[in-house]
Amino acid sequence: MKIALVTFSIDAMNVRALSAYLRRSGHIPYLIFFLSQPSSDDVAILTELLKWLDVELIGISLVTDDYAKATAITLAVKNRLRIPVIWGGAHPSICPEECLRSTDMVCIGEGEEALVEVCNAMESNQHITDIENIWFRYDKKIYKKPLRTLIEDLDTLPFIDYELGKHFVINEGRWRQFDEGMLRGHYHIMTTRGCPFSCSYCYNNQRRKLYAGKGRYLRQRSVDNIIAELSWVKANLKSIKVINFWDDIFLATKLDTIKYFSERYKKEIGMPFFCLGNPSLCNEQKISLLKSCGLTQMQVGIQTGSERVNYQVYNRHISNAKMLDVATLLHKHGIAASYDFIFNNPYETETDIQETIELLLKFPQPLSIQGYNLTFYPGSDIYDRALADGFISDDSINESATIQSPTDTPLKSFESSSVSNRFYRCNFSYENKRYFNILVSLLPYYPAVLIKFLLRFRHDWLIALLTKPFMLRQSAPKIATFIGKAVRLMKRWF
Numbered sequence: 001m002k003i004a005l006v007t008f009s010i011d012a013m014n015v016r017a018l019s020a021y022l023r024r025s026g027h028i029p030y031l032i033f034f035l036s037q038p039s040s041d042d043v044a045i046l047t048e049l050l051k052w053l054d055v056e057l058i059g060i061s062l063v064t065d066d067y068a069k070a071t072a073i074t075l076a077v078k079n080r081l082r083i084p085v086i087w088g089g090a091h092p093s094i095c096p097e098e099c100l101r102s103t104d105m106v107c108i109g110e111g112e113e114a115l116v117e118v119c120n121a122m123e124s125n126q127h128i129t130d131i132e133n134i135w136f137r138y139d140k141k142i143y144k145k146p147l148r149t150l151i152e153d154l155d156t157l158p159f160i161d162y163e164l165g166k167h168f169v170i171n172e173g174r175w176r177q178f179d180e181g182m183l184r185g186h187y188h189i190m191t192t193r194g195c196p197f198s199c200s201y202c203y204n205n206q207r208r209k210l211y212a213g214k215g216r217y218l219r220q221r222s223v224d225n226i227i228a229e230l231s232w233v234k235a236n237l238k239s240i241k242v243i244n245f246w247d248d249i250f251l252a253t254k255l256d257t258i259k260y261f262s263e264r265y266k267k268e269i270g271m272p273f274f275c276l277g278n279p280s281l282c283n284e285q286k287i288s289l290l291k292s293c294g295l296t297q298m299q300v301g302i303q304t305g306s307e308r309v310n311y312q313v314y315n316r317h318i319s320n321a322k323m324l325d326v327a328t329l330l331h332k333h334g335i336a337a338s339y340d341f342i343f344n345n346p347y348e349t350e351t352d353i354q355e356t357i358e359l360l361l362k363f364p365q366p367l368s369i370q371g372y373n374l375t376f377y378p379g380s381d382i383y384d385r386a387l388a389d390g391f392i393s394d395d396s397i398n399e400s401a402t403i404q405s406p407t408d409t410p411l412k413s414f415e416s417s418s419v420s421n422r423f424y425r426c427n428f429s430y431e432n433k434r435y436f437n438i439l440v441s442l443l444p445y446y447p448a449v450l451i452k453f454l455l456r457f458r459h460d461w462l463i464a465l466l467t468k469p470f471m472l473r474q475s476a477p478k479i480a481t482f483i484g485k486a487v488r489l490m491k492r493w494f
Contacts, residue, residue: 001027001028001056001057001120001122001123002027002029002030002053002055002056002057003027003028003030003055003056003057003058003059004029004030004031004050004053004055004057004058004059005018005019005030005032005059005060005061006032006034006058006059006060006073007031007032007033007034007060007061008033008034008035008061008062008069009033010033010035010182011186011188012033012061013160013188013189013190013246014061014089015031015061016160016161016162017157017160017161018059018061018088018111018112018115019031019160019161020157020159020160020161021112021113021116021157022115022116022119023158023161023163024158025116025119025120027116027119029161029166030053030166030168031161031166031168031178032046032050032167032169032170033167033169033170033171033178034073035169035170035171036170036171036172036173037069038072038073038076039173041173042170043072043076044076045173045175046073046076046077046170046175047076047077047080047081049168049170049175050077050081050083051081055083056083056084056122056123057083057084057085057086057118057119057122058077058083058084058086059086059087059115060073060074060087061087061088061089062088062089062091062092063089063090063091064090064091064375064377066091067422070103071102074087074102074103075102084104084105084122085103085104085105086103086105086106086107086118086134087099087102087105087106087107088106088107088115092107093108093109093206093207093210094206094377094378094379095378095423096108097135097142100137100142104136104137105118105128105134105135105136106134106135107133107134108134108135108147109133109147109148109150109210109211110148110150110151111133112151112157113133113148113151114131114132114133114148117131118134129143129145130145131145132145132146132148133145133148147210147211148214149214149215150193150215150216150217150219151193152215153219154219154221154225155221155222155224155225159232160189160229162233162236164177164178164179165177169182180238180239181239183237183240185239185240185241185242186240186241186242186243187230187237187240187242187243187244188244189226189229189245189246190245190246190247191220191221191226191247191250192218192220192221192247192248192252193218193219194207194208194217194218194219195208195217195248195249196252197249197278197315197316198315198381199314199315199316200313200314200315200380200381200382200385201374201375201376201377201381201382202377202380203380204248205377205379205380206378206379206380218252220253223257223260223264226261227261227264227265227269230243230265230268230269231268231269234269234271241272242271242272242273242274243269243271243272243273243274243294244273244275245273245275245276246276247275247276248276248278249276249278249281250276250277251275251277251278251281251282251286252278252281255285255286255289258286258289259289262290262292262293263293265293265294266292266293266294269294271294272294272295272297273294273295273296273297274296274297274298274299275290275295275297275299276298276299276300276301277298277299277300277301278300278301278318279301279302279322279323279326280317282329282330283329284329287329287330287333287335288333291334295335296335296336297336297338298330298335298336298338299337299339299340299370300327300330300339300340301340302323302340302341302359303316303341303342304341304342304355304356305320305323305352305355305356305357305358305359305360306348306351306352306353306356307320308352309347309348313345313347313348314342314382315381320355320359323359324359324362324363327339327364328364336368337368338368338369338370339360339363339367339368339369340369340370340371340372341369341370341371341372341440342371342373342374343371343373343374343430343437343440344374344419344433344437346386346428346430347391348433350436353433353436353437353439353440354436354455357439357440357443357451357455358455360440361443361448361451361452367444368444369440369444371440371441373420374419375420375422376392376423377423378423383423383424390427391427391428392424392425392426392427393424393427435458435460435463438463438467439451439454439455439463442454442463445466445472446466
């Protein structure tokens with residue numbers, strides 16, 4: 001059976017995994033990377049491509065950010081082609097009934113086995129009424145099927161699909177076949193599923209509840225299986241120069257396993273790589289081993305420099321001392337680190353943000369940070385807490401809004417930015433934090449002594465000047481001279 005899988009990300013590992021499983025099961029999957037906003041022209045191109053491919057089912061993978069795009073595409077496709085559509089991914093797993101307002105079916109949770117069973121049933125003209133993980137709408141009624149047990153042995157799954165001849169990209173008013181150059185020299189891989197932590201704001205927080213009693217939530221692939229996939233990549237995708245491990249908990253592995261991985265990776269793969277890092281999982285032995293086999297970059301979740309907020313609000317039991325130790329460790333080993341932070345949390349006070357600034361001032365330079373506005377995902381602990389405390393109301397779901405991206409934070413805009421109202425009405429203001437949010441965003445650009453001065457003596461006019469693009473670039477010699485003189489002057493105060 002021919003099925004088209006549509007994704008809004010060029011790096012979508014989950015959709016490539018589904019495609020590989022479908023292909024191994026005897027079906028013919030096509031991948032479509034829809035990278036534009038859904039204009040009428042691009043949607044028309046998509047429908048023509050689907051018609052030309054002669055597919056019998058369309059799957060759309062989406063996170064919450066993609067809801068509006070998925071809705072627009074689904075409506076257009078169903079009006080023009082009358083082909084059934086199934087949604088899957090993080091968002092349908094959280095809000096299946098909302099998604100069924102737009103689509104025919106949704107897949108809850110892991111989709112490999114369920115999607116194959118749907119295709120098998122459709123191919124043999126059988127009903128889909130008894131397929132676990134599948135909810136569907138029929139005759140104005142929603143039918144809900146239970147979750148199946150989690151896939152225990154990840155090594156039994158095929159490597160993700162890179163049969164590029166059946167992959168297409170839609171962008172800027174045209175479609176074209178996917179080519180290896182679009183990978184930009186990077187290969188993305190996941191070696192685990194699940195997470196041992198229960199951060200109050202995270203998708204994994206809700207997924208853990210969803211899968212209670214359905215098997216071991218945290219599962220890991222064997223080193224042999226990982227190396228086998230990367231060996232295939234090295235032999236077949238000649239443009240790949242960097243490997244990106246996108247596991248939330250890449251370091252949640254026993255030291256002996258990391259040692260074995262490091263030996264095999266250095267000998268058989270030998271490419272520089274990137275990974276995510278939770279500070280509580282970092283130590284000298286692990287980082288030293290990974291550095292020796294090619295680790296060059298790490299993205300580390302800090303979220304806040306307030307231990308109160310980390311412990312009591314985010315359920316992250318990591319001390320500031322540990323975070324500083326990790327930053328020092330990565331700097332010592334020459335690993336380029338970027339640090340994630342959450343902005344505009346109603347439980348965070350001005351004092352909490354000042355503590356974040358004071359922590360970051362101790363981090364080694366150069367400093368790279370990424371910001372995200374706090375989003376209250378339904379089903380997460382922080383959503384329930386904020387609802388009970390009156391910070392949000394659940395009576396104002398916005399059908400068209402999406403969750404903001406990392407670019408919609410003070411880190412990029414040097415403004416207060418916008419907090420999502422996707423699932424709720426916000427009953428709190430974050431304007432009183434604007435000044436300190438901007439100070440956080442200026443940390444990578446200016447000397448610590450200047451940030452300390454602005455932290456102690458509030459100067460809105462100076463903040464406004466420092467956020468000007470020409471100042472941030474620091475391209476003019478006069479600006480550099482000015483800052484140097486200002487720094488020498490302010491050192492007298494500290």
